[in-house]
Amino acid sequence: MSLFITFEGGEGCGKSTQSRILYQRFKKLKIRALLVHEPGITALGKKVTQLLKWSKDIKISPLAELLLFNVSRTQLVTEVIKPNLAKGIVVICDRYADSTTAYQGYGRGLDLNTVKAANALGTQSVIPNLTILLDIPAEVGFSRNKEKKPDRFETENLSFHRRVRESYLKLAKAEPKRWLVVDATKSKEEITKIIWQRVSKKIPG
Numbered sequence: 002m003s004l005f006i007t008f009e010g011g012e013g014c015g016k017s018t019q020s021r022i023l024y025q026r027f028k029k030l031k032i033r034a035l036l037v038h039e040p041g042i043t044a045l046g047k048k049v050t051q052l053l054k055w056s057k058d059i060k061i062s063p064l065a066e067l068l069l070f071n072v073s074r075t076q077l078v079t080e081v082i083k084p085n086l087a088k089g090i091v092v093i094c095d096r097y098a099d100s101t102t103a104y105q106g107y108g109r110g111l112d113l114n115t116v117k118a119a120n121a122l123g124t125q126s127v128i129p130n131l132t133i134l135l136d137i138p139a140e141v142g143f144s145r146n147k148e149k150k151p152d153r154f155e156t157e158n159l160s161f162h163r164r165v166r167e168s169y170l171k172l173a174k175a176e177p178k179r180w181l182v183v184d185a186t187k188s189k190e191e192i193t194k195i196i197w198q199r200v201s202k203k204i205p206g
Contacts, residue, residue, distance in 0.1 A: 003086045004203055005127065007097040010135035011166050012155050013142030014185040015192065019135060020095045022193050023200065027091055032204070035085050038095035040073035043080050049073040054152040063109035067116060070101050071123030078125050086127070098124050099132060099172055104154065107168030108161050130203060133196055134173050135185035139163050142185075 006023070008016040020036060027034035041050035049069050052059065061069070074097075085092050098120040106116040139162035149155075173180035181199045183192055 003089050004091045004131075005082070005086055005094070005129045006091070006200065007094045007099070007129040007132045008135065009096065009099050009103070009132055009169060010185060011137060011139055011142050011162055011169070013145035014135035014137045015145075015189065016133075016135045017095050018189065019133070019192055019196060020093050022189075023196060024093050026197065027093075032091060033089070034091040034093060035081070036093045036095070037077065037081055039077065039097060039100065040070055043073070043076045045076045046073040054154070063105055063111050064115075066109065067101060067105045067111060067119050070105070071119045074098065074101075074120075074123035075125065078123070078127050082127055083125070094129075097129060097132075099169070102172060103165045103168040108157070108165045129179065131200065132173075132180050133199075134169050134180055134182045135192065136166070136170065136182050137185035139166055 008020045010016045017038070020038075024034055024036040039046070040053060041047045049072060053061065053066060053069055082092050082094070101120055101123075102113070102116055105111050106113050139159050142162070143155075143159070170182070173182050181196070183195050185192065187195075
């Protein structure tokens with residue numbers, strides 16, 4: 002069974018938690034699955050992560066951000082995602098190209114056609130079967146991350162993160178068949194249940 006599922010959302014939405022829960026559920030069902038995240042996983046991706054998220058002495062332009070994310074993405078697609086999908090393994094990815102559209106396109110204000118072109122190269126036409134958006138107001142998400150050390154993106158102001166949220170909702174509205182929008186202010190258990198109701202429909206038998 003070849004199935005590619007991505008998780009998207011703003012800071013503090015719980016997507017990493019829910020992606021792990023979904024992965025564990027597949028394992029319990031003895032369905033082969035793989036959990037990955039952007040931009041780190043591959044050797045190249047880990048180095049790019051350090052630059053994009055934790056560099057303090059390097060100034061990175063929005064366009065450079067866009068290209069760096071897609072450098073990492075094309076390596077992840079080539080090295081991990083495509084080979085595993087070809088083997089019939091379910092691939093769950095914490096963030097993918099829609100994050101780049103939201104953060105670099107709408108958040109940073111880059112030209113959306115430029116973002117689309119870069120993402121097309123990075124994804125190599127590998128599109129998710131399902132994208133799960135854990136939607137949460139930016140201020141609520143930030144309140145959940147108070148004790149966490151912030152990266153470069155988490156230190157951006159609320160207006161930036163509000164633009165990111167609005168862009169996700171626009172993307173989901175434009176492709177309702179691909180997206181599942183979940184209210185991330187619900188309990189962890191409720192969110193898990195909603196996600197599984199949708200995912201289970203894509204599992205043969």
